[in-house]
Amino acid sequence: MHPHLEILLEIQDLKTQRRELEETGAEREVQETVFGLGIDGALGQIDEKIVEMLETLPPPVRNRYNRIAARQTRAVVPVIRGTCYGCFVQVPTALASDADRNEEVRSCQSCGRFLYLID
Ligand SMILES: [Zn+2]
Numbered sequence: 214m215h216p217h218l219e220i221l222l223e224i225q226d227l228k229t230q231r232r233e234l235e236e237t238g239a240e241r242e243v244q245e246t247v248f249g250l251g252i253d254g255a256l257g258q259i260d261e262k263i264v265e266m267l268e269t270l271p272p273p274v275r276n277r278y279n280r281i282a283a284r285q286t287r288a289v290v291p292v293i294r295g296t297c298y299g300c301f302v303q304v305p306t307a308l309a310s311d312a313d314r315n316e317e318v319r320s321c322q323s324c325g326r327f328l329y330l331i332d
Contacts, residue, residue, distance in 0.1 A: 214315045215316055215317055215318050217270055217271070217318045218289070218318050220269060221270075221289045221327055222329070223266060224263055224267065224278070225287060225289050227262060227266075228263065228282075231263075234252055235252075235256065277320070278327070281325055281326055285324075287299065289327040289329060290321070290326045290327070290329075291328075291330070291331050292304055292308075292328050297323060297324065297328060299321055300321060300326070302321070304321060304323075304328065308328070315330055
């Protein structure tokens, strides 16, 4: 997989983790005990890591990511059987059946989200 695509997926995973931390308000106390640094501290660390990782991406990829992430929960989506799972539009066959799958950073022409191919 292209290293930029890997970073994008990791950032997305961190954001999911962040959302889950925020949403588990009822377990907050328990988690604070476990983490030792409190939820706010944990969120802060995730935010720092996201910024750090975004900075490793070339500006065009980073800017595109920021544009999509501002509007969408998921900026990186899978292509399954030729369909973009962000907007559920068929992606061009050439893109969906590329021999060098995921060795390039590509985006859906319909919704702009980054794509990764899975079988
Ligand atoms: Zn799409």
